[in-house]
Amino acid sequence: MKRTIAIGLIGSVLMSGVALAGVYRWVDENGKVVYSQTPPPESVKSEKIEVNAPPPATRSPQEIQEKEAASVDTGNEGNPALDAELRRKYCEKGRKNLEVLQNAKPGMGFVTEDKKLIRLDADEIAVKIKESESVIKAYCD
Structure with a gap:
């Protein structure tokens, strides 16, 4: 369970870095609109779109762990x-x-x-x- 929480926290940190990086929008040579987290080549005119990241989680790791423990299915409910x-x-x-x-x-x-x-x-x-x-x-x- 601790491993799951640790992986979730690491993923959240990594995703927040991606969200802060922004998104780039440009039109490619075929006329298609492209959205990407990496900037296009300098020869292409692009627009950087700022992305507002969601607020951080307000629950403590202990609250998350308690909720997960309470939701574990023992298979005996209802009997x-x-x-x-x-x-x-x-x-x-x-x-x-x-x-x-x-x-x-x-x-x-x-x-x-x-x-x-x-x-x-x-x-x-x-x-x-x-x-x-x-x-x-x-x-x-």
């Missing part, structure tokens, strides 16, 4: 039952993980969902406990 069911499952799983981790000893083996055995040291157990507490805080009412 509160699905959302409630997912929240219940995540809550239940977080509580179960926390209970197991609080009773774990360093070096103890755990089987992951994809049936792999992993062993956690004391620091890894502490990190996993924090993660489980975060899940509980986010999904349990």
Whole structure:
């Protein structure tokens, strides 16, 4: 998301430079009216047209980021039952993980969902406990 904002800001700066450069108008050798941001050859009579650039954006990057975050489609709108069911499952799983981790000893083996055995040291157990507490805080009412 930060990357999108940065690209947008860079594009705005570049476009404002183009707008300030002005536009040139002239008639080519075939009688066609030509508009360009680059001046024609000196031998051609041209007219420089000043372009008024739009005012700069008044919203802060944080306001823009908040609006984008609010507009993200999670796919669950309109189906509160699905959302409630997912929240219940995540809550239940977080509580179960926390209970197991609080009773774990360093070096103890755990089987992951994809049936792999992993062993956690004391620091890894502490990190996993924090993660489980975060899940509980986010999904349990």
